[in-house]
Amino acid sequence: MLSGPARTTTAVTVSIARDPALVRTVRLVAAAVARRTTGDEDFVEEIRLAVGEACALLVGPDGDRGASTGPVLVNMRIEDRLRVAVRAAGSVAGQDPPSSDIDGVEPWALLRGLIDDFGIVTDADGTTLSMSWPLR
């Protein structure tokens, strides 16, 4: 754990296959990165939830990946803020029509509610979810 503001930029990138079983691994890494900035476990939990949620939305549920292939890339950087970008090629589950399982739960509601600085950018190469938090 760093004392005070981060003195050097820390950057961690994780690439996972679109396998729901691997999302938990990303959550563990996200929590470890968050702990480099603070001892506040509530903050660490928020990062773990948000990064896991973003990753899960791009990975999609098992058997519901459609034509989407390729890895999901998660980049976490400790700069002036803790910045996280989650990127995947192709369409993403969160933009598909709701299945019966998520009917009634707007897929992005949790992320939008959790994070003040949250953005979605879709281009020809894929979709990127960006989020950041002030350092504590």
Next chain:
Amino acid sequence: MDLSLETRHEDGHTIIEVGGEIDVYTAPKLRDKITELVGNGDYHLVIDMEKVDFLDSTGLGVLVGGLKKVRAHDGSMRLICNQERLLKIFRITGLAKVFAIHGSQADALAER
């Protein structure tokens, strides 16, 4: 930690004690358990989430789906949860107003 599911019957309700993480990987197991119970005629469910370490929107979706299933049979689904980090997720998504959330099994079973 994987997902653990233990089921028992009490006072006219079927209690599912859930432990571990409910996420995009494990939520289908909970969905299948609820589907199995409803298929067996268990329409009054109590989901005990006291031992749940993690919940994402996939898990929320399974709970909403379960609620719809039991309501289709005039049943009920009550949740037991007093962990603030999980309650926050229900509040953010507006589902705190959709589910009956209780602090203990005794409270959940006492409600008529």
